[in-house]
Amino acid sequence: MTRSKLIQLSEAIDRFVPDGSSVAAGLCLEAMIPFAAGREIMRQRKRDLTLIGPISDMLFDQLIGAGCVRRVRAAWVGNVITGSGYNFRRAVESGALAVEDHSNLTIAMALKAGAMGLPFMPARTALGSDLFSTNPGLQKTTCPFTGTPLTAVAAIAPDVALIHVQRSDEFGNSHTWGNLGVMRDAGLASRHVILTAEEIVATDMITRDPNRVIIPGFRVDAVCHVPWGAHPSPVPGCYNRDHQAFIDYRDDSRSPEDFARWQKRWVDAARQPEDYLNLLGPERMEALHLRQHAFSDPVDYGY
Amino acid sequence: MAADREKRYTPSQLMVCAAAREIADGEVVFVGMRLPLLGFLLAKATHAPHAVGVYELGAVRDEAAPQPILTMGDLPNLHRAVWLADTADIMALLQNGSVDVSFIGGAQIDRFGNLNTSYIGGTAPMGTRLPGSGGACDLACLAKRHIIIMAHERRRFVPRVDYITSPGFGDGPGWRRSAGLPRGGPAVVITTLGMFRFDPHTCEMVLSSLHPGITLENIQANTGWPIKVSSRLEQTPYPTNPELAAVERFDPLRFWIGPES
Numbered sequence: 001m002t003r004s005k006l007i008q009l010s011e012a013i014d015r016f017v018p019d020g021s022s023v024a025a026g027l028c029l030e031a032m033i034p035f036a037a038g039r040e041i042m043r044q045r046k047r048d049l050t051l052i053g054p055i056s057d058m059l060f061d062q063l064i065g066a067g068c069v070r071r072v073r074a075a076w077v078g079n080v081i082t083g084s085g086y087n088f089r090r091a092v093e094s095g096a097l098a099v100e101d102h103s104n105l106t107i108a109m110a111l112k113a114g115a116m117g118l119p120f121m122p123a124r125t126a127l128g129s130d131l132f133s134t135n136p137g138l139q140k141t142t143c144p145f146t147g148t149p150l151t152a153v154a155a156i157a158p159d160v161a162l163i164h165v166q167r168s169d170e171f172g173n174s175h176t177w178g179n180l181g182v183m184r185d186a187g188l189a190s191r192h193v194i195l196t197a198e199e200i201v202a203t204d205m206i207t208r209d210p211n212r213v214i215i216p217g218f219r220v221d222a223v224c225h226v227p228w229g230a231h232p233s234p235v236p237g238c239y240n241r242d243h244q245a246f247i248d249y250r251d252d253s254r255s256p257e258d259f260a261r262w263q264k265r266w267v268d269a270a271r272q273p274e275d276y277l278n279l280l281g282p283e284r285m286e287a288l289h290l291r292q293h294a295f296s297d298p299v300d301y302g303y
Numbered sequence: 304m305a306a307d308r309e310k311r312y313t314p315s316q317l318m319v320c321a322a323a324r325e326i327a328d329g330e331v332v333f334v335g336m337r338l339p340l341l342g343f344l345l346a347k348a349t350h351a352p353h354a355v356g357v358y359e360l361g362a363v364r365d366e367a368a369p370q371p372i373l374t375m376g377d378l379p380n381l382h383r384a385v386w387l388a389d390t391a392d393i394m395a396l397l398q399n400g401s402v403d404v405s406f407i408g409g410a411q412i413d414r415f416g417n418l419n420t421s422y423i424g425g426t427a428p429m430g431t432r433l434p435g436s437g438g439a440c441d442l443a444c445l446a447k448r449h450i451i452i453m454a455h456e457r458r459r460f461v462p463r464v465d466y467i468t469s470p471g472f473g474d475g476p477g478w479r480r481s482a483g484l485p486r487g488g489p490a491v492v493i494t495t496l497g498m499f500r501f502d503p504h505t506c507e508m509v510l511s512s513l514h515p516g517i518t519l520e521n522i523q524a525n526t527g528w529p530i531k532v533s534s535r536l537e538q539t540p541y542p543t544n545p546e547l548a549a550v551e552r553f554d555p556l557r558f559w560i561g562p563e564s
Contacts, residue, residue, distance in 0.1 A: 030377075089433075
């Protein structure tokens with residue numbers, strides 16, 4: 001009998017994100033960002049983390065501001081609709097934070113190499129750029145068959161991937177729909193996978209549509225039921241993006257003092273994920289609900 | 304017709320209309336956010352209805368989203384996409400030469416179209432840290448051509464960028480090939496003051512049009528090297544009323560195009 005992996009988010013972070021871990025998050029770019037898992041990392045005062053992801057819309061900046069992060073391996077860190085991440089900028093400029101500069105393609109290839117069990121993947125990007133000077137995981141090489149110049153992208157195998165999904169059973173079999181970013185390869189490359197799920201469902205629902213499974217269940221270590229766990233980022237089928245939260249964060253992170261107040265209000269005061277939802281309030285959540293549903297037609301996996 | 308030329312418009316609106324004109328019908332366009340998104344949507348709504356938009360988070364669209372969006376992850380941008388996929392799939396299109404045109408913004412640019420969105424002032428000592436490449440380095444390296452949209456200020460238009468996030472023509476002719484880049488290069492720079500194209504022999508930026516009301520002196524005062532000027536220098540076309548109305552539909556809150564002038 002397979003053992004249930006359904007645990008509280010606080011336990012999942014405690015067990016699978018020790019200080020010094022490398023953590024992959026924000027894997028679907030602007031969508032499905034595991035903000036609740038991020039808040040729990042901040043609440044538990046984790047330290048010396050390495051953050052891995054293509055672009056981070058606000059999440060990495062929060063974790064950096066909270067003092068959790070030693071290094072970032074990413075293509076872009078900031079607040080997508082407002083611009084810079086102020087905590088990120090301060091930390092890099094003071095020397096407190098190391099950055100390995102990627103592009104979206106190099107981080108995708110690094111995780112693909114990790115997923116494929118390879119030491120590197122080749123790419124044609126970054127040639128001529130200065131990314132090589134700030135990323136030891138990029139090396140110039142040539143094709144052994146054609147002699148073509150190539151970029152060799154070193155594999156990245158994170159310690160843990162934080163992945164938000166629409167629904168999962170208690171054994172880690174999950175469904176995701178929407179844009180997929182780099183979640184597939186991150187899920188295969190990472191030693192541990194923590195799923196935060198909007199909904200916990202029966203296994204039967206999952207196995208009736210196996211194309212919607214992006215990460216096979218046997219690779220998942222923990223499943224946490226966290227409704228609205230990606231707020232304020234959007235989740236297909238569940239809720240829209242809360243643009244105001246990102247606009248407010250620009251002002252709430254402008255100075256270290258501003259950010260400390262933000263952290264006190266949105267992280268420390270919300271000891272459980274439900275507390276965060278109470279802070280948001282039902283009206284704000286209702287405004288993000290889907291107004292126009294668009295269901296797909298069922299397909300037949302029969303025999 | 305001159306009668307429907309709208310004389311009251313913002314620089315951003317002018318830039319969006321100029322960007323749209325650069326997209327040909329049927330092209331595969333790698334779409335960013337902000338003004339490039341509006342340029343793409345305007346092109347599709349006007350002369351390029353069959354243009355296809357690809358988005359790095361893992362989406363391909365052939366119609367505008369049913370509602371205005373601020374990020375490519377907004378649910379309307381995923382609704383009825385023609386393909387939802389992995390970032391690696393979209394990057395495959397870019398790397399295998401399927402993307403005709405892409406758009407990039409820049410914090411800092413030099414005369415050969417190299418862009419810096421990483422470190423203003425370099426890293427030793429550490430300068431100003433900007434958000435980074437995102438997909439910009441990939442777009443500059445691998446699209447068949449790319450279009451740069453940015454504000455025109457002296458501190459941004461420098462003789463040589465401090466850090467190349469997104470390669471243009473490097474230091475001149477032959478550079479891209481010797482670096483190993485398979486294709487591409489910047490084709491146009493659309494700024495708040497004018498438009499530049501690139502000399503096919505020297506690979507240097509050449510002023511091709513001035514925006515209405517802008518003089519050569521304005522442009523040179525805001526550029527950190529002696530600019531080359533086309534012998535066929537033109538005035539950038541005014542936005543038309545239908546173009547402005549379309550842009551207003553896509554950005555009703557004027558989040559990207561900014562308040563009325």
